[in-house]
Amino acid sequence: MFSFGLWIAWAYKKAHHASLISSICALFLMILAALILPFHLNLYIVILFLLINNYLEWKQRHYRFMRFLTERDQIPIHSSSNLVLNVSPDLHVRDAVRLLRRGHTHLFSLHSNKQQVPEKALLQALFDRRLTVPISTLINGPPRINSAQTKVQ
Numbered sequence: 001m002f003s004f005g006l007w008i009a010w011a012y013k014k015a016h017h018a019s020l021i022s023s024i025c026a027l028f029l030m031i032l033a034a035l036i037l038p039f040h041l042n043l044y045i046v047i048l049f050l051l052i053n054n055y056l057e058w059k060q061r062h063y064r065f066m067r068f069l070t071e072r073d074q075i076p077i078h079s080s081s082n083l084v085l086n087v088s089p090d091l092h093v094r095d096a097v098r099l100l101r102r103g104h105t106h107l108f109s110l111h112s113n114k115q116q117v118p119e120k121a122l123l124q125a126l127f128d129r130r131l132t133v134p135i136s137t138l139i140n141g142p143p144r145i146n147s148a149q150t151k152v153q
Helices: 012-036 041-059 061-074 093-099 119-127
Strands: 082-087 105-110 116-118
Touching: 012 041, 012 061, 041 061, 061 119, 082 093, 093 119, 105 119, 116 119
Parallel strands: 082 105
Antiparallel strands: 105 116
16 A cells, blocks of 8 residues: 555544545556456556455445544554644534544634643543534543543442
8 A cells, every 4th residue: 555655744544544545546456467468467466455455444444434533542642743633612523523633632622712621531432332422522622531530330
């Protein structure tokens, strides 16, 4: 799969999609070459490999994105670049996580009241399965359960 460094300028999901599209284009160029040069076994092996690889990558694209989000939640990011994204307060959590980029820490700034939602609060809401909650409800952070206050019976 070709990456071309797209993860630097684009959000993870968009860069992954562009990478898949470029790989599929390379596959079609190989198929065109196979039509012009029909007696090359190596070319057929490469085409078969690209077909299988692209198919499996397309099927696993959602799992790769969830793995990316899980890494963001569990592994602390030591990045000097903070990225402030101006978003609508009505933007849902599932749509906001699609804007995350690799190698940056994110703050989501709301248009209306200039308050900011940190990336960790957004990821916590995502993993708590609050996908359709507007991002404006996360300003004070998601409610957390304090283990000292809960009793195990």
